Amino acid sequence: MAHEEKKLKLYSYWRSSCSCRIRIALNLKGLEYQYIPVNLLKGEQFSPEFQKLNPIGYVPVLVDGDIVISDSFAIFMYLEEKYPQHPLLPSDLQKKALNFQAANIVCSSIQPLQNLAVLKYIEEKASPDEKIPWAKRHIEKGFEALEKLLKDHAGIYATGDEVFMADLFLAPQVHAGIKRFNVDMVPWQTHPQKA
Numbered sequence: 001m002a003h004e005e006k007k008l009k010l011y012s013y014w015r016s017s018c019s020c021r022i023r024i025a026l027n028l029k030g031l032e033y034q035y036i037p038v039n040l041l042k043g044e045q046f047s048p049e050f051q052k053l054n055p056i057g058y059v060p061v062l063v064d065g066d067i068v069i070s071d072s073f074a075i076f077m078y079l080e081e082k083y084p085q086h087p088l089l090p091s092d093l094q095k096k097a098l099n100f101q102a103a104n105i106v107c108s109s110i111q112p113l114q115n116l117a118v119l120k121y122i123e124e125k126a127s128p129d130e131k132i133p134w135a136k137r138h139i140e141k142g143f144e145a146l147e148k149l150l151k152d153h154a155g156i157y158a159t160g161d162e163v164f165m166a167d168l169f170l171a172p173q174v175h176a177g178i179k180r181f182n183v184d185m186v187p188w189q190t191h192p193q194k195a
């Protein structure tokens with residue numbers, strides 16, 4: 001077991017919300033892993049060595065022995081199947097679909113619009129002043145939708161009283177929204193009101 005766990009390597013950046021989803025999953029599943037930092041601000045994601053692992057040049061990347069997987073959604077699904085301890089998907093089909101939907105709102109409809117590469121582009125092509133309003137606008141739109149989606153299902157956590165996939169995607173996005181983009185999360189209170 002210990003031998004199997006040690007072969008896991010995670011290429012990650014401390015501030016990356018996508019990597020954070022996977023760090024939470026690995027920790028909840030009790031899996032030891034080697035943390036390999038990729039400094040996105042120094043452009044280490046563009047190095048030929050890293051791009052061999054993930055040609056699009058994004059973290060996270062998980063290496064499990066001979067298997068290399070990038071993209072947090074794919075990594076999450078892989079971990080869930082290979083390491084079933086502490087399941088992070090509910091068995092109830094509707095609740096499972098809700099978890100996929102909430103996770104996908106974060107990873108397809110929020111995070112890509114506030115990713116470093118997009119913000120750099122806006123800074124260069126529009127103006128540095130447009131960066132934060134752009135990110136806030138898309139984060140807020142996503143959370144408006146998440147609030148409506150989850151309000152009748154949330155318990156202590158997003159889809160009930162257990163931590164599931166949705167929470168792993170939501171928590172780092174909430175953190176990024178507040179800390180990096182100054183988003184006011186107060187309007188979206190589904191979880192704290194029920195806790």
Ligand SMILES: N[C@@H](CCC(=O)N[C@@H](CS)C(=O)NCC(=O)O)C(=O)O
Nearest residue numbers: 016017018058059060071072116117
């Ligand atoms: N869909 C991918 C997105 C990965 C992604 O956007 N990662 C960001 C950090 S959260 C990144 O590496 N950005 C580097 C860049 O924009 O150059 C996933 O969920 O893993």
